[in-house]
Amino acid sequence: MSSATKATPEVTSARSTPVRLEWRVAKVKAVRDETRHVRTLVLDVPEWPGHRPGQHVDVRLVAEDGYQAQRSYSIASPPEVPSVELTIERLDDGEVSPYLCDMLAPGAGLEVRGPIGGYFVWDVSLGGPLLLVAGGSGIVPLMAMLRHYAAADAASRATVPARLLYSARSADDVIYRDELARLATAAEIDVRFTLTRGAPPQWSGYRRRIDRAMLAEVGWPPPTGAQSYVCGPTPLVESVANILVELGHDPSHVRTERFGPTG
Amino acid sequence: MQTEEMRLDGNAAAGILRELFARDMTTAMATCRGCGSSEPLGKLLDYGHGMGAILRCLKCEAVLLRVVHVRDTIRLDASGTAVLSIGVGTVVG
Numbered sequence: 001m002s003s004a005t006k007a008t009p010e011v012t013s014a015r016s017t018p019v020r021l022e023w024r025v026a027k028v029k030a031v032r033d034e035t036r037h038v039r040t041l042v043l044d045v046p047e048w049p050g051h052r053p054g055q056h057v058d059v060r061l062v063a064e065d066g067y068q069a070q071r072s073y074s075i076a077s078p079p080e081v082p083s084v085e086l087t088i089e090r091l092d093d094g095e096v097s098p099y100l101c102d103m104l105a106p107g108a109g110l111e112v113r114g115p116i117g118g119y120f121v122w123d124v125s126l127g128g129p130l131l132l133v134a135g136g137s138g139i140v141p142l143m144a145m146l147r148h149y150a151a152a153d154a155a156s157r158a159t160v161p162a163r164l165l166y167s168a169r170s171a172d173d174v175i176y177r178d179e180l181a182r183l184a185t186a187a188e189i190d191v192r193f194t195l196t197r198g199a200p201p202q203w204s205g206y207r208r209r210i211d212r213a214m215l216a217e218v219g220w221p222p223p224t225g226a227q228s229y230v231c232g233p234t235p236l237v238e239s240v241a242n243i244l245v246e247l248g249h250d251p252s253h254v255r256t257e258r259f260g261p262t263g
Numbered sequence: 264m265q266t267e268e269m270r271l272d273g274n275a276a277a278g279i280l281r282e283l284f285a286r287d288m289t290t291a292m293a294t295c296r297g298c299g300s301s302e303p304l305g306k307l308l309d310y311g312h313g314m315g316a317i318l319r320c321l322k323c324e325a326v327l328l329r330v331v332h333v334r335d336t337i338r339l340d341a342s343g344t345a346v347l348s349i350g351v352g353t354v355v356g
Contacts, residue, residue, distance in 0.1 A: 021281050058278045072278065116277045118287035119305025234268055256306065258275075261268045 028108045039101045043084045053144040054121035057114030071096045074141035078148035089137040120257040124152045128160035129220045135232025150187035163190040169197040222248035234258040273305040276316030294346040297325035
């Protein structure tokens with residue numbers, strides 16, 4: 001079986017005929033535990049057309065009795081790698097996430113459809129400065145953006161300074177913690193954390209929910225025309241987006257993706 | 264749990280809209296028939312809660328789009344949308 005053929009990423013070209021979305025059976029290539037409650041599935045998706053950072057896929061599970069459950073998951077991997085990575089938070093009372101996190105081993109099949117989305121996407125061609133604000137698992141689509149950013153050449157990155165503000169409950173809940181530390185150095189991304197339910201001793205980041213004072217410190221000054229992307233639980237996303245606009249950011253440059261109630 | 268906490272946005276409707284329109288619709292601009300304001304679909308509030316999409320105006324909360332998948336039918340009620348403006352890419356000479 002061939003691994004996913006990497007076609008050119010889907011680009012809106014002059015009057016091209018849009019392609020219908022098809023369900024495809026992806027194969028789990030590998031799994032990777034990110035935190036105690038979070039796992040990444042590395043998928044080979046046949047004839048995957050490529051994607052843009054921020055897009056998601058739909059995943060469908062069909063039980064023997066025909067019962068279907070469908071959920072959307074943000075793509076964690078950048079377009080530069082051939083596999084499609086989904087980082088999934090296991091919700092104890094979830095219908096789908098426990099199955100995805102507990103039952104899928106390499107070799108298993110999984111029905112996926114995508115890539116989906118176009119509003120909540122960013123790539124280097126859109127410029128910056130770039131502000132990414134994540135709450136909990138909202139880091140996933142933003143990580144695709146950061147990985148894409150890190151893969152860009154130094155000259156492109158020099159024109160687009162990038163900052164991440166990531167809110168998590170505790171240090172152990174920070175997904176991609178080591179990789180973010182590496183990217184902070186290697187790709188000169190300004191990475192800042194805030195922990196809302198307790199911090200380890202000698203913690204040098206913030207220790208509270210994201211508020212206006214924090215965003216005034218971390219956000220780019222509005223006259224710089226920053227592109228902002230906010231993702232996570234609905235209350236956090238709405239609070240942060242409202243504050244950014246209050247601080248003077250152009251509302252059309254503040255893009256949001258709500259993940260629903262706080263997990 | 265409060266409805267506000269559970270609400271999503273047009274990104275959550277992207278899949279079913281893509282099924283229907285055969286292109287991404289989250290950047291399409293929808294003009295509210297109620298108050299006249301215009302926003303990208305991806306930005307609208309989605310109160311569908313997994314039963315399809317119910318996209319509401321950010322300003323006046325009127326329903327712009329209702330999309331439901333029922334067996335072999337996708338039912339779209341766009342009566343709250345005055346205009347839907349869809350970018351189709353630039354023409355190459």
